[in-house]
Amino acid sequence: xxxxxxxxxxxxxxxxxxxxxxxxxxxxxxxxxxxxxxxxxxxxxxxxxxxxxxxxxxxxxxxxxxxxxxxxxxxxxxxxxxxxxxxxxxxxxxxxxxxxxxxxxxxxxxxxxxxxxxxxxxxxxxxxxxxxxxxxxxxxxxxxxxxxxxxxxxxxxxxx
Amino acid sequence: xxxxxxxxxxxxxxxxxxxxxxxxxxxxxxxxxxxxxxxxxxxxxxxxxxxxxxxxxxxxxxxxxxxxxxxxxxxxxxxxxxxxxxxxxxxxxxxxxxxxxxxxxxxxxxxxxxxxxxxxxxxxxxxxxxxxxxxxxxxxxxxxxxxxxxxxxxxxxxxxxxxxxxxxxxxxxxxxxxxxxxxxxxxxxxxxxxxxxxxxxxxxxxxxxxxxxxxxxxxxxxxxxxxxxxxxxxxxxxxxxxxxxxxxxxxxxxxxxxxxxxxxxxxxxxxxxxxxxxxxxxxxxxxxxxxxxxxxxxxxxxxxxxxxxxxxxxxxxxxxxxxxxxxxxxxxxxxxxxxxxxxxxxxxxxxxxxxxxxxxxxxxxxxxxxxxxxxxxxxxxxxxxxxxxxxxxxxxxxxxxxxxxxxxxxxxxxxxxxxxxxxxxxxxxxxxxxxxxxxxxxxxxxxxxxxxxxxxxxxxxxxxxxxxxxxxxxxxxxxxxxxxxxxxxxxxxxxxxxxxxxxxxxxxxxxxxxxxxxxxxxxxxxxxxxxxxxxxxxxxxxxxxxxxxxxxxxxxxxxxxxxxxxxxxxxxxxxxxxxxxxxxxxxxxxxxxxxxxxxxxxxxxxxxxxxxxxxxxxxxxxxxxxxxxxxxxxxxxxxxxxxxxxxxxxxxxxxxxxxxxxxxxxxxxxxxx
Numbered sequence: 001x002x003x004x005x006x007x008x009x010x011x012x013x014x015x016x017x018x019x020x021x022x023x024x025x026x027x028x029x030x031x032x033x034x035x036x037x038x039x040x041x042x043x044x045x046x047x048x049x050x051x052x053x054x055x056x057x058x059x060x061x062x063x064x065x066x067x068x069x070x071x072x073x074x075x076x077x078x079x080x081x082x083x084x085x086x087x088x089x090x091x092x093x094x095x096x097x098x099x100x101x102x103x104x105x106x107x108x109x110x111x112x113x114x115x116x117x118x119x120x121x122x123x124x125x126x127x128x129x130x131x132x133x134x135x136x137x138x139x140x141x142x143x144x145x146x147x148x149x150x151x152x153x154x155x156x157x158x159x160x
Numbered sequence: 161x162x163x164x165x166x167x168x169x170x171x172x173x174x175x176x177x178x179x180x181x182x183x184x185x186x187x188x189x190x191x192x193x194x195x196x197x198x199x200x201x202x203x204x205x206x207x208x209x210x211x212x213x214x215x216x217x218x219x220x221x222x223x224x225x226x227x228x229x230x231x232x233x234x235x236x237x238x239x240x241x242x243x244x245x246x247x248x249x250x251x252x253x254x255x256x257x258x259x260x261x262x263x264x265x266x267x268x269x270x271x272x273x274x275x276x277x278x279x280x281x282x283x284x285x286x287x288x289x290x291x292x293x294x295x296x297x298x299x300x301x302x303x304x305x306x307x308x309x310x311x312x313x314x315x316x317x318x319x320x321x322x323x324x325x326x327x328x329x330x331x332x333x334x335x336x337x338x339x340x341x342x343x344x345x346x347x348x349x350x351x352x353x354x355x356x357x358x359x360x361x362x363x364x365x366x367x368x369x370x371x372x373x374x375x376x377x378x379x380x381x382x383x384x385x386x387x388x389x390x391x392x393x394x395x396x397x398x399x400x401x402x403x404x405x406x407x408x409x410x411x412x413x414x415x416x417x418x419x420x421x422x423x424x425x426x427x428x429x430x431x432x433x434x435x436x437x438x439x440x441x442x443x444x445x446x447x448x449x450x451x452x453x454x455x456x457x458x459x460x461x462x463x464x465x466x467x468x469x470x471x472x473x474x475x476x477x478x479x480x481x482x483x484x485x486x487x488x489x490x491x492x493x494x495x496x497x498x499x500x501x502x503x504x505x506x507x508x509x510x511x512x513x514x515x516x517x518x519x520x521x522x523x524x525x526x527x528x529x530x531x532x533x534x535x536x537x538x539x540x541x542x543x544x545x546x547x548x549x550x551x552x553x554x555x556x557x558x559x560x561x562x563x564x565x566x567x568x569x570x571x572x573x574x575x576x577x578x579x580x581x582x583x584x585x586x587x588x589x590x591x592x593x594x595x596x597x598x599x600x601x602x603x604x605x606x607x608x609x610x611x612x613x614x615x616x617x618x619x620x621x622x623x624x625x626x627x628x629x630x631x632x633x634x635x636x637x638x639x640x641x642x643x644x645x646x647x648x649x650x651x652x653x654x655x656x657x658x659x660x661x662x663x664x665x666x667x668x669x670x671x672x673x674x675x676x677x678x679x680x681x682x683x684x685x686x687x688x689x690x691x692x693x694x695x696x697x698x699x700x701x702x703x704x705x706x707x708x709x710x711x712x713x714x715x716x717x718x719x720x721x722x723x724x725x726x727x728x729x730x731x732x733x734x735x736x737x738x739x740x741x742x743x744x745x746x747x748x749x750x751x752x753x754x755x756x757x758x759x760x761x762x763x764x765x766x767x768x769x770x771x772x773x774x775x776x777x778x779x780x781x782x783x784x785x786x787x788x789x790x791x792x793x794x795x796x797x798x799x800x801x802x803x804x805x806x807x808x809x810x811x812x813x814x815x816x817x818x819x820x821x822x823x824x825x826x827x828x829x830x831x832x833x
Contacts, residue, residue, distance in 0.1 A: 128508020135799045146745045
């Protein structure tokens with residue numbers, strides 16, 4: 001059982017890449033379909049709708065980010081992977097915000113993006129506003145990212 | 161903060177000079193026409209829809225011809241950067257010189273469109289010939305025509321069944337299918353057979369024809385495609401037709417390519433007709449009397465007098481006056497070198513409404529700093545500076561909106577380089593990774609000038625909040641300025657001063673709590689005296705907001721309730737400040753992902769293929785990271801400006817100044833004002 005620490009820590013890293021990645025791929029997929037529709041109407045909208053399509057893609061990257069720093073911290077990427085059970089669970093917990101919020105916010109942000117794409121198709125000059133609505137949802141992914149980052153960095157200093 | 165001052169302009173001109181005056185206005189492009197306020201029964205308007213649609217069609221046909229030319233005779237001089245270019249300006253004299261030929265130019269364009277139509281017809285005919293040939297291929301060894309039905313005494317059936325069969329098998333099938341099992345004398349000749357089709361010919365006596373035909377129907381016999389000549393000749397004829405079409409297509413392409421020299425002329429025609437269409441649109445709305453026409457609108461004050469003088473040269477009477485308070489004055493922004501890229505940011509939010517200031521300058525103060533902190537990598541910043549700098553240098557005549565975007569990224573790039581060195585990030589930790597992997601010198605690294613965000617994230621978080629507080633309070637200050645400017649001193653105290661005390665007192669008070677300062681990693685805790693003072697300030701501010709927040713209500717009970725709700729807005733400030741944590745989060749994201757790519761690239765170690773792998777992953781990885789993070793930094797900087805900053809003082813809702821001008825793609829006729 002004493003070796004289970006690294007298992008939990010790795011599980012955390014994998015969860016954050018996994019769920020945030022799933023969320024983003026669903027999100028980018030949803031928005032991409034709407035974007036293709038918009039480009040069929042007016043091909044000059046391509047660059048605008050591409051940006052809107054990419055917006056829900058960031059959660060996956062944040063997930064990768066948390067996974068990577070966790071892997072580095074727990075010694076999977078080189079160094080000794082000697083983690084106590086207690087610390088392993090801490091890492092697992094630290095990764096959860098990014099994993100869960102990443103999954104859900106990416107999908108909701110994508111729905112926002114789809115509507116924003118519809119807006120841009122009708123009023124291409126309203127792009128600035130259309131971009132802000134999906135970006136609002138992203139705030140919570142960023143907050144989750146922040147909590148995860150601070151926790152993962154902080155656990156190294158926890159005296160256990 | 162400069163909105164261009166507008167004047168009202170009223171023009172009355174003789175109808176004889178109408179064309180000249182409208183064209184002059186279009187060339188100058190400084191008057192927004194809005195003649196709604198001079199509608200009167202005494203005036204009439206012209207119906208110009210027919211002419212206008214004729215011009216629009218001509219412009220569309222020219223564009224079509226240009227697209228065809230582009231496909232078959234691409235312009236070699238057109239580089240990657242030329243899509244950024246704005247319309248080229250030409251002298252009035254050279255424009256006038258070309259006017260006489262514009263009809264010929266349009267005719268050339270029509271010729272190109274027609275040749276293309278012909279070519280499309282040819283192109284669709286070829287596949288049809290090929291399917292016909294395909295259908296004939298099963299009968300190619302037959303030496304009689306396919307619609308040969310027989311001689312006077314005999315009948316011939318030529319056709320196929322869709323399976324593989326030999327002559328005897330078909331004979332058996334027919335004898336099984338024939339009425340009363342009594343098969344007449346027939347001769348079955350297989351012409352060709354494969355897995356999916358057997359082509360054959362059945363010969364019988366003319367008297368048995370009906371019987372045989374019936375039997376054939378039973379076994380799903382398909383008649384051969386009708387043709388008067390022998391299949392071999394027919395196939396040859398089809399082949400000839402295909403090569404004819406192909407030769408024709410080639411000829412068409414050559415013809416189109418031969419018109420490549422006319423490209424500039426067709427561009428001229430396209431611009432000319434779209435300009436005329438615009439002019440007729442204006443003309444259609446123009447109030448006119450028997451001998452005169454009238455224009456009313458807005459024009460920038462700076463050039464108003466010169467515009468008037470030019471118009472007077474065409475016998476027009478021009479009246480320039482100050483705008484009236486009830487006028488819906490359109491808005492144009494004019495800013496200096498650093499803040500003019502902000503106009504596009506402000507435009508994408510909303511133009512300032514009548515009483516508001518142009519927020520471009522004050523936005524610029526923060527925009528570059530915020531963008532730089534979010535991207536925060538010197539290498540990426542350098543790429544932006546070099547890329548946009550190159551485009552700005554190379555394309556002199558860039559589209560204004562594109563130029564603003566390029567400048568925005570250029571300045572943001574400079575700020576990014578600055579923050580990158582502050583945080584010690586140059587393509588992530590590329591310096592250290594390259595030195596360690598390929599030169600075995602792990603001691604070489606780019607040290608941060610200020611701090612390493614990955615080692616001290618809390619410190620940077622505090623900095624981010626601090627920048628946020630400054631940003632928000634600056635927004636509040638702009639509101640204060642606007643209120644004072646309009647002489648609303650009481651409102652300034654109620655809506656700004658109380659909030660300063662409320663928010664400022666709160667922030668200072670928090671810093672007197674050891675729990676908070678420890679958490680934020682600050683080295684100081686303010687003394688309790690400061691705490692008392694700040695608490696008092698906060699209390700006064702809060703009470704002030706509660707008492708005055710709902711001052712538009714006369715009823716005191718309602719007023720206090722509304723005031724309480726206004727005071728609840730303090731939570732908005734809290735979340736606004738927390739929102740700036742994205743400065744840290746996005747900055748870390750850039751740096752860490754850059755490191756991921758560096759580390760992936762260096763995995764194989766120091767060898768020749770290691771170098772190749774590293775280069776490959778470095779280039780692709782950093783390009784992807786740069787793209788995604790520039791997008792992120794742009795979107796989130798805008799968000800901080802639009803939501804957190806503008807939320808404090810700016811509503812927008814103004815109308816953009818859209819003068820009657822040459823909305824052309826390729827040429828602009830010069831007109832000095």
